[in-house]
Amino acid sequence: MRILIDGLNEEKFKRPLQLITNLFFEEPEVAFRREDAMPEAEVVFTVIHEDSVSVKAALTADGLAYQAAYEKSLPECLTDKEVSKTIKKAVSHAYLTVLQQWTGIIQKWGILTGVRPTKLLHKSLQHGETMDNAHKMLAEEYLITPEKIQLMQEIVDRQLLAIPDLYHLRDEVSIYIGIPFCPTKCAYCTFPAYAINGRQGSVNSFLGGLHFEMREIGRWLKENGVKITTVYYGGGTPTSITAQEMDMLYEEMYTSFPDVKNIREITVEAGRPDTITSEKLDVLNKWNIDRISINPQSYIQETLKAIGRHHTVEETIEKYHLARSQGMNNINMDLIIGLPGEGAKEFQHTLDETKKLMPESLTVHTLSFKRASEMTKNKEKYKVAGREEIEEMMNLAEEWTADHGYHPYYLYRQKNILGNLENVGYALPGQESLYNILIMEELQTIIGLGCGASSKFIHPVTGAITHFANPKDPKSYNDSFKEYTEKKISMLKEIFHQESSLA
Numbered sequence: 001m002r003i004l005i006d007g008l009n010e011e012k013f014k015r016p017l018q019l020i021t022n023l024f025f026e027e028p029e030v031a032f033r034r035e036d037a038m039p040e041a042e043v044v045f046t047v048i049h050e051d052s053v054s055v056k057a058a059l060t061a062d063g064l065a066y067q068a069a070y071e072k073s074l075p076e077c078l079t080d081k082e083v084s085k086t087i088k089k090a091v092s093h094a095y096l097t098v099l100q101q102w103t104g105i106i107q108k109w110g111i112l113t114g115v116r117p118t119k120l121l122h123k124s125l126q127h128g129e130t131m132d133n134a135h136k137m138l139a140e141e142y143l144i145t146p147e148k149i150q151l152m153q154e155i156v157d158r159q160l161l162a163i164p165d166l167y168h169l170r171d172e173v174s175i176y177i178g179i180p181f182c183p184t185k186c187a188y189c190t191f192p193a194y195a196i197n198g199r200q201g202s203v204n205s206f207l208g209g210l211h212f213e214m215r216e217i218g219r220w221l222k223e224n225g226v227k228i229t230t231v232y233y234g235g236g237t238p239t240s241i242t243a244q245e246m247d248m249l250y251e252e253m254y255t256s257f258p259d260v261k262n263i264r265e266i267t268v269e270a271g272r273p274d275t276i277t278s279e280k281l282d283v284l285n286k287w288n289i290d291r292i293s294i295n296p297q298s299y300i301q302e303t304l305k306a307i308g309r310h311h312t313v314e315e316t317i318e319k320y321h322l323a324r325s326q327g328m329n330n331i332n333m334d335l336i337i338g339l340p341g342e343g344a345k346e347f348q349h350t351l352d353e354t355k356k357l358m359p360e361s362l363t364v365h366t367l368s369f370k371r372a373s374e375m376t377k378n379k380e381k382y383k384v385a386g387r388e389e390i391e392e393m394m395n396l397a398e399e400w401t402a403d404h405g406y407h408p409y410y411l412y413r414q415k416n417i418l419g420n421l422e423n424v425g426y427a428l429p430g431q432e433s434l435y436n437i438l439i440m441e442e443l444q445t446i447i448g449l450g451c452g453a454s455s456k457f458i459h460p461v462t463g464a465i466t467h468f469a470n471p472k473d474p475k476s477y478n479d480s481f482k483e484y485t486e487k488k489i490s491m492l493k494e495i496f497h498q499e500s501s502l503a
């Protein structure tokens with residue numbers, strides 16, 4: 001699919017228009033110059049801006065014409081950057097409208113192409129906007145459908161119930177700890193995850209670096225009186241290391257981090273059932289960690305095989321019961337919609353199996369074709385469901401969770417996600433993962449330690465975010481963890497000292 005754009009500056013508009021076009025077609029080309037290849041559609045824009053911005057879009061395709069217009073006032077107080085943002089939004093608005101008319105596909109998230117829709121609603125409410133006005137803005141300016149606005153509101157309400165002081169946690173931090181090892185690599189995975197077998201040397205040096213980071217960051221937090229709200233061990237699979245290594249890691253956490261007893265939540269992903277043992281569960285118990293994830297993804301054996309998860313369906317169920325019997329009180333399970341060879345029937349089976357276990361929370365992902373994954377590189381090998389069936393499965397998940405007492409409490413979207421849908425976290429009341437809320441809504445600094453761990457430093461006044469990522473592979477991490485720790489400490493100084501000088 002090739003769409004020719006006329007009347008706009010390529011440099012400014014290429015990216016926003018490409019993102020909107022991607023919502024409708026697979027690998028479309030948005031061109032700003034007429035070339036030999038004939039475009040399938042041509043869109044001519046007229047943009048006028050003075051005290052308001054007025055955009056007209058006229059699309060011609062298959063001998064038919066479609067038109068849309070959008071106007072938005074430009075208050076004088078806006079900065080140049082804000083004006084340019086408003087113009088881009090107005091152009092996206094008119095463009096999405098003509099594409100919807102042409103294709104007959106309604107984009108439920110409207111012109112929103114970002115990852116965190118609920119952030120937009122939080123921001124309006126935090127700035128004192130009434131709920132009605134905030135909803136009106138989402139519908140009129142972003143073209144989000146009433147169904148999705150309702151979902152956003154439901155999630156925002158849940159989040160504020162789970163963390164009533166969500167808007168006032170900027171003087172605390174959360175910690176993410178990345179352990180980059182797994183038993184084997186799954187076909188859809190782009191996380192830093194290295195098959196652990198035969199890598200004990202690499203594991204040892206990695207853990208050495210991680211202990212160092214935990215000690216140094218912990219020391220800084222203690223010395224500066226900064227509290228920790230939540231800790232999350234992810235990866236990879238943090239339970240791929242031995243029980244003894246886990247024990248030493250949690251001991252380090254208790255020794256180095258400030259006031260661990262009052263941390264609101266500590267989660268350890270035990271995603272791969274093949275890594276869970278009774279001994280490791282004892283270690284988690286010893287350190288009062290009772291929130292873990294055990295991820296079935298699917299309850300169909302052939303699917304697990306096709307995606308390279310070398311464990312059986314029975315093992316997921318057996319390890320779930322083992323974890324329960326050894327005191328794990330808050331278990332999350334991840335499911336994926338749209339795995340190769342799976343349709344509504346297979347997904348219904350997965351939901352039926354989930355019913356027998358009733359974990360405290362469920363995260364329902366929609367398969368995303370990430371560029372670096374094995375699955376994307378060999379796309380033709382994997383047969384996946386179409387847009388309509390994906391939507392049917394999403395609806396099944398929505399209905400099933402509502403019928404069984406779960407509420408949606410966070411959501412995020414990804415690029416290249418099947419059917420342009422979203423990933424949704426559901427939980428039984430009071431069992432939401434606080435860390436997931438904090439990371440999604442970007443209302444607090446998150447410090448990432450370990451391999452591939454990303455940190456986000458949130459500016460105390462403007463809320464501006466500075467990203468910082470640790471190296472993804474254990475070798476580069478081992479070579480540079482000291483330097484990365486120092487950089488993070490200097491960023492923490494900037495954030496927190498700025499805050500205290502403003503207080």
Ligand code: SF4
Binds near residue numbers: 184185193
């Ligand atoms: S278990 Fe998770 S982190 Fe590990 S390879 Fe599979 S998807 Fe990646």
